[in-house]
Amino acid sequence: MTVTTVLRAARVLDVPAGTMLTGVEVKVRDDMIVEVGPDLTGDLVVDLGDRTLLPGFFDVHLHLTGVRAHAEEIRAPETDILAVRAARDCETLLAAGFTTVRDCGGVTALHLRTLIAEGTIRGPRIFAAGPVLCQTGGHADQHHLPPAEARRSRESLIVDGPWACRAAVREAVRMGADFIKICTTGGVSSERDHPKDAHYTAEEVEAIVDEAHRLGRKVASHAQGRNGVLTAVRAGVDSIEHGYFLDEECVTEMATRGTVYVPTFDLKTFFERTVTTDHGLPEWRVIKQREAMTAMRESLLLAHRTGIQIATGSDYYGVPLRAHGNNADEPIAMVRDGLPPIEALRALTVNSARLLDLDDLTGTIAAGKWADLVAVDGDPLTDIEALRRVAFVMQAGIPIREPARAA
Numbered sequence: 001m002t003v004t005t006v007l008r009a010a011r012v013l014d015v016p017a018g019t020m021l022t023g024v025e026v027k028v029r030d031d032m033i034v035e036v037g038p039d040l041t042g043d044l045v046v047d048l049g050d051r052t053l054l055p056g057f058f059d060v061h062l063h064l065t066g067v068r069a070h071a072e073e074i075r076a077p078e079t080d081i082l083a084v085r086a087a088r089d090c091e092t093l094l095a096a097g098f099t100t101v102r103d104c105g106g107v108t109a110l111h112l113r114t115l116i117a118e119g120t121i122r123g124p125r126i127f128a129a130g131p132v133l134c135q136t137g138g139h140a141d142q143h144h145l146p147p148a149e150a151r152r153s154r155e156s157l158i159v160d161g162p163w164a165c166r167a168a169v170r171e172a173v174r175m176g177a178d179f180i181k182i183c184t185t186g187g188v189s190s191e192r193d194h195p196k197d198a199h200y201t202a203e204e205v206e207a208i209v210d211e212a213h214r215l216g217r218k219v220a221s222h223a224q225g226r227n228g229v230l231t232a233v234r235a236g237v238d239s240i241e242h243g244y245f246l247d248e249e250c251v252t253e254m255a256t257r258g259t260v261y262v263p264t265f266d267l268k269t270f271f272e273r274t275v276t277t278d279h280g281l282p283e284w285r286v287i288k289q290r291e292a293m294t295a296m297r298e299s300l301l302l303a304h305r306t307g308i309q310i311a312t313g314s315d316y317y318g319v320p321l322r323a324h325g326n327n328a329d330e331p332i333a334m335v336r337d338g339l340p341p342i343e344a345l346r347a348l349t350v351n352s353a354r355l356l357d358l359d360d361l362t363g364t365i366a367a368g369k370w371a372d373l374v375a376v377d378g379d380p381l382t383d384i385e386a387l388r389r390v391a392f393v394m395q396a397g398i399p400i401r402e403p404a405r406a407a
């Protein structure tokens with residue numbers, strides 16, 4: 001017998017309309033929302049009280065690495081230990097309301113995806129890139145290692161030239177990639193390049209995009225400086241990751257092509273904290289962080305004014321100040337710096353769902369969608385911090401977390 005559950009909460013957010021509904025309930029049968037409206041009946045009623053019901057959250061740029069300390073980035077413990085920690089992070093993410101995530105580089109996520117699908121562990125639905133493609137000396141090359149050793153890493157494919165790039169796309173797909181992650185600029189955390197260095201030629205990126213799209217995979221590009229952003233956007237990548245230094249030309253091109261912007265905006269908070277307090281980061285990195293953090297707010301607001309679709313990605317990977325479970329820091333940081341709350345909430349839900357081609361199935365609260373639902377204490381339209389106060393989580397109709405009952 002199929003049981004229907006009616007969820008009752010003080011407020012239900014209509015994400016597309018941008019309005020808060022009161023006096024409506026949400027009926028769930030199996031894994032689906034079957035009805036949204038007043039006075040619904042069901043076999044079971046869950047009264048969530050003075051809370052707001054939201055669609056399940058997305059984090060479309062994170063890394064499930066199991067790394068716990070900044071020094072481990074260079075000298076990590078055994079992969080078994082990392083994998084178990086990353087599995088724990090999956091449970092933590094789900095309990096924090098993140099029902100779907102996209103891992104933007106790392107092989108562990110490919111396996112976590114399998115473990116979640118077979119029911120061994122609980123966690124968000126995972127879309128995984130697997131290994132990251134970059135040019136020799138690029139952002140995903142490990143500059144502290146001898147070149148031959150860096151090339152043995154399973155976490156990246158260091159390839160140059162259009163045909164090698166095509167072969168790398170095929171290799172990533174062979175490993176199980178749901179999408180392809182590339183780097184078209186240097187980065188803040190890679191020693192021997194700079195965020196403003198443009199990486200890969202147009203010819204190389206066009207080859208990657210053509211190959212990936214032919215295989216039904218989207219392409220996400222780590223791109224921070226304007227030149228590398230433009231190479232990526234013009235070659236047809238589907239999302240720009242970071243985009244710290246956007247200008248008018250970048251946003252115009254992105255708007256024309258419908259490129260999604262994943263600003264990983266809360267990194268600004270991390271940068272601010274680690275340039276003022278010593279967290280053991282090397283000096284070269286602190287200098288690059290300082291440059292990026294002053295540009296990030298302007299880029300976010302410019303993208304918003306231009307009407308570019310923004311999605312939330314924390315770029316968290318498990319270390320202090322970037323721990324999984326705190327991923328709502330991302331929409332909260334966006335609002336703190338001037339993005340309207342409804343836009344941050346759209347980024348957290350429907351926009352991210354669209355990036356993953358899941359918008360027919362989730363990202364909003366409507367009949368016919370998966371029952372991915374989160375209830376938070378308070379009203380996030382007036383107090384975005386409410387996103388940290390998660391009291392209830394349901395993923396595809398399965399209750400994950402329920403509020404403590406009043407005595």
Ligand SMILES: [Zn+2]
Pocket residue numbers: 061062063104315
């Ligand atoms: Zn990242």
